[in-house]
Amino acid sequence: MTSFRFAVNVTPKPGILDPAGRAVEGSLGHLGIEGVQDVRIGRRAELTVEATEVTVARAVVERMASELLSNPLIEVFEIESIAGASSATDSQAGAD
Amino acid sequence: MTSFRFAVNVTPKPGILDPAGRAVEGSLGHLGIEGVQDVRIGRRAELTVEATEVTVARAVVERMASELLSNPLIEVFEIESIAGASSATDSQAGAD
Amino acid sequence: MSIIELEVEPLHRRLGVTDDELEAIRARLDGRDPNDLELAMFSVMWSEHCSYKSSKPLLRTLPIAGEGVVAGPGENAGVISIGDGLAVAFKIESHNHPSAVEPYQGAATGVGGILRDIFTMGARPIAVLDALRFGDPVDPRTRHLVDGVVRGVGGYGNCVGVPTVGGELVFDPSYGGNPLVNVMAIGLLEERRLTLAAAPGPGNLVVLFGSTTGRDGIGGASVLASATFSDDDPSKRPSVQVGDPFAEKLLIEASLELIDRGLVEGLQDLGAGGITCATSETADRAGTGILVDLDAIPRREPGLAPFEVMISESQERMCAAVLPENWEAVREVCDRWGLPVAIIGRVTDDGDIAIVQAGQEIARIPARALTSDAIVHDRVAAPPTHRRDAPAPGAPSEISDRLPERGTDPGAVLLALLGSANLSSRHSVFRQYDSTVGANTVAGPGRGAAVLRVDGTTKALVATTDGNQSVGRLDPWLGAALSVAEATRNVSITGARPLGVTNCLNYGDPTRPEAFWQLSEGVRGLADACLALGLPVTGGNVSLYNESASGAIAPTPEIGVVGLLDDIATLVGPAFVMVDDAILLIGAAGPGLVGSEYAGLAGEATEDAPPALDLAREAAIQRFVREAISRGLVASAQDISGGGFGVAIAECAMWSGLGASVRLAIGHSPAVDLFGESPSRLVLTCRPRYAAALELLARQHGLPAETIGSVGGDRLRIELTLAGATGAAEERGGWVADALEVPVRDLSHVWEHGLARALGWEG
Amino acid sequence: MPVRVGVVVFPGSNCDRDTVRALDLVGAEPVVLWHEQASLDSVAAVVLPGGFAYGDYVRAGVIARFSPVMRSVAEFAGRGGLVLGICNGFQVLAESGLVPGALLRNASLRFVGHEVAIAPVRSDTAFTRGLEIGRGLRMPVAHGEGRFYADAVTLDALERDGQVLFRYVDPAGMPADPDHLANPNGSLRAIAGVMNAAGNVAGLMPHPERAAEVILGSDEGFGIIRSLVESAAQAVGQGPAVIGTGAR
Numbered sequence A, B: 001m002t003s004f005r006f007a008v009n010v011t012p013k014p015g016i017l018d019p020a021g022r023a024v025e026g027s028l029g030h031l032g033i034e035g036v037q038d039v040r041i042g043r044r045a046e047l048t049v050e051a052t053e054v055t056v057a058r059a060v061v062e063r064m065a066s067e068l069l070s071n072p073l074i075e076v077f078e079i080e081s082i083a084g085a086s087s088a089t090d091s092q093a094g095a096d
Numbered sequence C: 001m002s003i004i005e006l007e008v009e010p011l012h013r014r015l016g017v018t019d020d021e022l023e024a025i026r027a028r029l030d031g032r033d034p035n036d037l038e039l040a041m042f043s044v045m046w047s048e049h050c051s052y053k054s055s056k057p058l059l060r061t062l063p064i065a066g067e068g069v070v071a072g073p074g075e076n077a078g079v080i081s082i083g084d085g086l087a088v089a090f091k092i093e094s095h096n097h098p099s100a101v102e103p104y105q106g107a108a109t110g111v112g113g114i115l116r117d118i119f120t121m122g123a124r125p126i127a128v129l130d131a132l133r134f135g136d137p138v139d140p141r142t143r144h145l146v147d148g149v150v151r152g153v154g155g156y157g158n159c160v161g162v163p164t165v166g167g168e169l170v171f172d173p174s175y176g177g178n179p180l181v182n183v184m185a186i187g188l189l190e191e192r193r194l195t196l197a198a199a200p201g202p203g204n205l206v207v208l209f210g211s212t213t214g215r216d217g218i219g220g221a222s223v224l225a226s227a228t229f230s231d232d233d234p235s236k237r238p239s240v241q242v243g244d245p246f247a248e249k250l251l252i253e254a255s256l257e258l259i260d261r262g263l264v265e266g267l268q269d270l271g272a273g274g275i276t277c278a279t280s281e282t283a284d285r286a287g288t289g290i291l292v293d294l295d296a297i298p299r300r301e302p303g304l305a306p307f308e309v310m311i312s313e314s315q316e317r318m319c320a321a322v323l324p325e326n327w328e329a330v331r332e333v334c335d336r337w338g339l340p341v342a343i344i345g346r347v348t349d350d351g352d353i354a355i356v357q358a359g360q361e362i363a364r365i366p367a368r369a370l371t372s373d374a375i376v377h378d379r380v381a382a383p384p385t386h387r388r389d390a391p392a393p394g395a396p397s398e399i400s401d402r403l404p405e406r407g408t409d410p411g412a413v414l415l416a417l418l419g420s421a422n423l424s425s426r427h428s429v430f431r432q433y434d435s436t437v438g439a440n441t442v443a444g445p446g447r448g449a450a451v452l453r454v455d456g457t458t459k460a461l462v463a464t465t466d467g468n469q470s471v472g473r474l475d476p477w478l479g480a481a482l483s484v485a486e487a488t489r490n491v492s493i494t495g496a497r498p499l500g501v502t503n504c505l506n507y508g509d510p511t512r513p514e515a516f517w518q519l520s521e522g523v524r525g526l527a528d529a530c531l532a533l534g535l536p537v538t539g540g541n542v543s544l545y546n547e548s549a550s551g552a553i554a555p556t557p558e559i560g561v562v563g564l565l566d567d568i569a570t571l572v573g574p575a576f577v578m579v580d581d582a583i584l585l586i587g588a589a590g591p592g593l594v595g596s597e598y599a600g601l602a603g604e605a606t607e608d609a610p611p612a613l614d615l616a617r618e619a620a621i622q623r624f625v626r627e628a629i630s631r632g633l634v635a636s637a638q639d640i641s642g643g644g645f646g647v648a649i650a651e652c653a654m655w656s657g658l659g660a661s662v663r664l665a666i667g668h669s670p671a672v673d674l675f676g677e678s679p680s681r682l683v684l685t686c687r688p689r690y691a692a693a694l695e696l697l698a699r700q701h702g703l704p705a706e707t708i709g710s711v712g713g714d715r716l717r718i719e720l721t722l723a724g725a726t727g728a729a730e731e732r733g734g735w736v737a738d739a740l741e742v743p744v745r746d747l748s749h750v751w752e753h754g755l756a757r758a759l760g761w762e763g
Numbered sequence D: 001m002p003v004r005v006g007v008v009v010f011p012g013s014n015c016d017r018d019t020v021r022a023l024d025l026v027g028a029e030p031v032v033l034w035h036e037q038a039s040l041d042s043v044a045a046v047v048l049p050g051g052f053a054y055g056d057y058v059r060a061g062v063i064a065r066f067s068p069v070m071r072s073v074a075e076f077a078g079r080g081g082l083v084l085g086i087c088n089g090f091q092v093l094a095e096s097g098l099v100p101g102a103l104l105r106n107a108s109l110r111f112v113g114h115e116v117a118i119a120p121v122r123s124d125t126a127f128t129r130g131l132e133i134g135r136g137l138r139m140p141v142a143h144g145e146g147r148f149y150a151d152a153v154t155l156d157a158l159e160r161d162g163q164v165l166f167r168y169v170d171p172a173g174m175p176a177d178p179d180h181l182a183n184p185n186g187s188l189r190a191i192a193g194v195m196n197a198a199g200n201v202a203g204l205m206p207h208p209e210r211a212a213e214v215i216l217g218s219d220e221g222f223g224i225i226r227s228l229v230e231s232a233a234q235a236v237g238q239g240p241a242v243i244g245t246g247a248r
């Protein structure tokens, strides 16, 4: 088994009201920041999957992202492969 | 001026209890998913900055990320350049 | 070019407009065809949700006159004067279908919508009550819906800072595919600030403020509310409305400030039907027209088609009629509260809603054609072939004891009832709500009606919601009348005088004769009960097509009542107060267990019937209890409803931590007397020396009354006696001997954990 | 002359009116301070009330921190002015760094709205004068992000320096563990309220202003409001001497 680490980025669907993003934009004046637009606030999940190969791991993440981490009616997600899951644990895999 | 689009990923500091991540792990059984670990739930902000050049834009994002989007006591952030801000709006810049 | 491309069906049908309705539309346009934009506007306004096309003739039969009524049905909320120059505004509304699609946002926007109905009238919202109904709590789909809806109600109400002080959570299999999310809101206003939803004065500006307009809920009014909701047709799902409680909070403050400073001539919230509905209704009420400049409407995203702008249900928006000289001041208020604001049109004198884009007129419809002159359908009503009527009051009955109560320990039955999904404590839900913000909550959720003090006076408002689907499914007249009886009784037992009734009529597809019969019977029950109790119906809402693949919901008229207590010092609660107080039972149990929680547990006898309701007796018992309380005779007052006498007295005990010892005379059978839910009964306590006076007062009101025991100890003990039992009852023998005896601690334990266990929130 | 106490109103504040009322009851003169104003109108103390300032979007309290009034509040606090943050006000103070620690999402991941008991840890601060140490005071909580967090070193220092003001206590009066019901949000070391090192800025999650009258179910929050007002009066020379302020 190998460990793969992924990130799932969940953001509000285009066209769906994003009250948090709007509130952030509205506050930039107080921060003295100009020229920032189209702020969208979403969620990010990072997770490690143990699987035999990356396609299997990605399929698991895909399912989690669509069924658990996002709401398809109002959100979209994308999956990223990220570093961090100190890759292979081959020696342990051998022990299984 | 050019438009740059960034994402800011904010995650709980290592060592900080993340009940949301734990809740996701706890519900995996219901979905029949195994082998997923170390789930951390954070925030993701996506935004567009108008600036003369990318370093200027990134400095703005840096400030927003550290002062507004994350709390250094409990969170860490990283900044990503992302696609989407249909880059330059040069013709308009000329009109300024 | 067509708004929606033509496929097989002509456009009007795809928008939910029937061929007959299209004919009727042509007739209102002097014979011409509507263009696509006009057709879209008609389709939302002639939806069931906006036009009440099936229910209007029925609603006309409701009693609406009453003491102090300042605004009744037809306005955004009913308003009743409470003296001291103050008035209370209240209304209940459903958000069933949006909540089935997206429980969090559906419930959240439901709260937002009903709050707007309240502050549109010039009232500051002071309370929310949420009446929720779901299917089997074990079903994962139900659990998902409960979780989302509860989070949504809290997410919105907590943030806007209006306390959620009451409501209901009921599980019944008929809601499995179609949950009910009904929300009631209450507001307080100075009577002179009363603001109506009209656009008077040709030449006045029409001003839109609040959030920008996007694609939210396009088709919501027409597709969602008037077509049968179906799980497996995602193409019919409109884009979900997302609520922004922060924007709503700003909208409340800005609207109240505008009203306070006299800057608006009329005010209307935007709900179903969006700008189309707000402009046509306000124009029609004032006998004016409105010219809308489409380009002036602030948008959230580019590329919206005119029809999308006109029917969008984007949340947190308000529409005002403003004198031109007040515009600058209006703009200043909105700017200060950070709300986008724009002049989107002008009041005209031609009676039309006209829409102009880039200088071109692209639609023109008489305002009344969209609202007061919308189509009305004569639906066909037919009762089902199999019915179970309630027996006439006083009719003999030997049918209701064929239940497996014999040999069963009544204490075990009581514990099972107290721990059941429907009767256990709802605290794991309402603890997710802020019930105390506003610092007026005297009694919040959990123990009978909610009580809110009226700051600056000695008065209090008392509010509750009730519905009764389990009797309603057998006898829709009785279900409705019982709901009114129970809701008003819950108010009366605090000492408060019910002021008026708001209602949400949740029914199935009105084109099915049986569903329409249920609706007509429900309205008849509502009217009969309100007349008997002398109460006006001040407003409400109708939600039809509550059906899913698994069938129609049980008819559920949800009743909201607000009452007034003149002196809060006289307030009486349901919990026991003091050791040695006498316990009195007022009223008498009637036969019939069908529809009760006990029958749900033990099984229904097929030949049994629901208990009867005598409206005159109900009125008498409420008059009696209010008089007894005002005379200072009563220490605690509890009504007998779900779970019967046993659950009622157990609640008095649990909520006080005090035990009781009573002797209950069995007139019918232990099941009926202990757990039957026949109406018009109370458990009262008083200082022992007042017991005789209370009994006498009850008899003067024509009510049976008996002192049955006293408060004290740490156990609930109910001895069952044969006194008053008929020979027939003795024959059945064997069941009278067992007394019920349970430590109060044990009662509390099962009661407190029941709901969380049923929902899997707790192991 | 009653002492003037400012109540800041951010867009989204929703306990400002309740706080004004409680200050009135105690005999102070409440002064409403709009978030866009830089002047504190010469008040003797400032209360940041509960609510959802700027919707509490992103993180509770963070956006409010940047409003003009907060710059003035920070200066005022720097000069030793008394500042009390209640619930959302506490979150704003923590985000601003005016009190130590952070308020994380409740451990249950749910909003909590019910009565709790909090016990004062000290009776000699501007916010707890005259209160009985260790005696539970009943008042409501109503928040989604109230789990007090600081790292172990900071927590030790806060305890050592006497900056812990209130703790959630169980029915027996003992500090409630993070997983005990009496600790509504999972706060570390049962901390319900803290103050800065100088002892003039404090925050707490529960709502004393909603528990200032018997008719509302409890008047056990009254003493906290009264303590603030008395300390403010004393600070501007209008009242009795403060028993003691500041950290130990």
Ligand SMILES: Nc1ncnc2c1ncn2[C@@H]1O[C@H](COP(=O)(O)OP(=O)(O)O)[C@@H](O)[C@H]1O
Binding pocket: C049, C050, C059, C062, C072, C073, C074, C075, C076, C077, C078, C093, C117, C271, C272, C503, C504, C505, C537, C538, C539, C540, C541, C542
């Ligand atoms: N069941 C009912 N009983 C009495 N009045 C009702 C009922 N249903 C709707 N009404 C009244 O009809 C009017 C229109 O209702 P509705 O379209 O829901 O109003 P709004 O758009 O302001 O929410 C309101 O004044 C409402 O009180």
Ligand SMILES: [Mg+2]
Binding pocket: C076, C116, C117, C269, C271
């Ligand atoms: Mg309305």
